[in-house]
Amino acid sequence: MPESTGPLAGVRVVDLSKILAGPYVTMSLADMGADVIKVEHPDGGDPTRKWGPPFNGPDATYYLAANRNKRSVTLDLKSPEGQAAVHRLIEDADVVVENFRPGSSLADDFSFERLSEQYPKLVVLNISAFGETGPMKLEPGYDMVAQASAGLMSLTGEPDGPPLKAGFAMADLSAALFGTIGLLAALVERGRTGRGQYVTTSLFETQLALHINWSTGYFATRERPKRLGSGHPNLVPYQAYPASDGYFVIAVGNESMWQKLCHNIDRPDLLEDPRFASNADRVTNRKALNVEIEAALAGRTVDEWCDLLGKVGVPVTPIRSLDEIYESEQTKVLGMIDTVDHPVVGPLEQIRFPVNFRGERPVLRSAPPTLGQHSRDILSEIGYDDAEIDKLIGGAS
Incomplete structure (x- = not known):
């Protein structure tokens, strides 16, 4: 050795x-x-x-x-x-x-x-x-x-x-x-x-x-957490969404990103909907909002959405498989x-x-x-x- x-x-x-x-x-x-x-x-x-x-x-x-x-x-x-x-x-x-x-x-x-x-x-x-x-x-x-x-x-x-x-x-x-x-x-x-x-x-x-925010949420409310799929318990929209040819992730972490998302999926009307006025409102009305977003995303591919939304500063990414990750330029440059x-x-x-x-x-x-x-x-x-x-x-x- x-x-x-x-x-x-x-x-x-x-x-x-x-x-x-x-x-x-x-x-x-x-x-x-x-x-x-x-x-x-x-x-x-x-x-x-x-x-x-x-x-x-x-x-x-x-x-x-x-x-x-x-x-x-x-x-x-x-x-x-x-x-x-x-x-x-x-x-x-x-x-x-x-x-x-x-x-x-x-x-x-x-x-x-x-x-x-x-x-x-x-x-x-x-x-x-x-x-x-x-x-x-x-x-x-x-x-x-x-x-x-x-x-x-x-x-x-x-x-x-x-x-x-x-x-x-x-x-x-x-x-x-x-x-x-x-x-x-x-x-x-x-x-x-x-x-x-x-x-x-x-x-x-x-x-x-590792429970982190799940535990503090439970201690505050004493409500049993529910499974959310790829969703986040405290942020919406923050999960995987379907495009026309597969799934990709949108991670909206502040109001500026929310506004950019709505404008670039051609749904500025969502900004005027009181159900979605703040992140707290969007968490409360998660199901209703996701119906609207999924409908807006159905007409384009994963690559099209990632290109469009990425350019305006909305965090997005395709859901990559291991073979794609191991062959990616990022992995190679990092020498992993x-x-x-x-x-x-x-x-x-x-x-x-x-x-x-x-x-x-x-x-x-x-x-x-x-x-x-x-x-x-x-x-x-x-x-x-x-x-x-x-x-x-x-x-x-």
């Missing part, structure tokens, strides 16, 4: 997590320069390696999405020998990331209470489904369970249709992002105090944190896609880290590792000889 020069160069992370939330945290740390050692069970490793199709080489593309810039070592964490090896790794580590099921033997074996006694400077991040306290703390959870239980699905979908999950794994990814923030804050604090920290978050808690060499499949395209440091985006140093790809190197680094390594990992790499 090429030497890291990122802002977290010199930070070592032992990644005991699996699936998505934890691995996305550690990939983000690795993208920023940390040395991340991914510990996997010898029998199959991270379950997402098999979450396909599609597959690219031996692993599912789901696994390949969240594990680049890491090194993989295979150890059985339930064996005394495997646990001893992990402790050797942790001796030189700054961070441990884990998402052991609450109440499991591994959660006990690698609890912060035990680890902090031996490694007082260690920062430990735990990601769970529902948090460490409360009646749901022992329940298992995947992204869709969290989206349902924490309200996202109740807000997603058409008003007269079924609830829908978000297209992205929003529960997992939001837990990963908040977990990363908490972990980095703990490292800053350690720099002041010299003491480690136990950082916890959950898929459930981070969904609540790059290729890294995978030891089995060769060139592998990846979405890069979305933050620049000193004007430069972190480089892709290495592809997501194959299972146990770096076992021998890592175990040798922490003092095992060849015979001991053979005993620990058998014929693995």
Whole structure:
């Protein structure tokens, strides 16, 4: 692996997590320069390696999405020998990331209470489904369970249709992002105090944190929010609308934009209608207004409307698919896609880290590792000889 020069160069992370939330945290740390050692069970490793199709080489593309810039070592964490090896790794580590099921033997074996006694400077991040306290703390959870239980699905979908999950794994990814923030804050604090920290978050808690204006609206009115399709609870018109050949988005955020919209869709009369006089009026009369707007938009194409309205300062955009986005000039200019060499499949395209440091985006140093790809190197680094390594990992790499 090429030497890291990122802002977290010199930070070592032992990644005991699996699936998505934890691995996305550690990939983000690795993208920023940390040395991340991914510990996997010898029998199959991270379950997402098999979450396909599609597959690219031996692993599912789901696994390949969240594990680049890491090194993989295979150890059985339930064996005394495997646990001893992990402790050797942790001796030189700054961070441990884990998402052991609450109440499991591994959660006990690698609890912060035990680890902090031996490694007082260690920062430990735990990601769970529902948090460490409360009646749901022992329940298992995947992204869709969290989206349902924490309200996202109740807000997603058409008003007269079924609830829908978000297209992205929003529960997992939001837990990963908040977990990363908490972990980095703990490292800053350690720099002041010299003491480690136990950082916890959950898929459930981070969904609540993202409710934002939905929650404050509910607290003010105590009315259960309803699904609005692509609509906004506090702004109208602010959603997807049909043109003659498809859908596009109009996002009116102030009265000036509203006036420009009405004039340029040839409906200046809407400005005189008392039902639509202010944004508050338009929110109240959302259905009636949308009937009028949809009728006015029916005669032109998406491209025609986006060209016309965009030129006068009304925020509009076509609804683009992923293939269009990845091939777009904006994506290319930002340098958001790059290729890294995978030891089995060769060139592998990846979405890069979305933050620049000193004007430069972190480089892709290495592809997501194959299972146990770096076992021998890592175990040798922490003092095992060849015979001991053979005993620990058998014929693995």
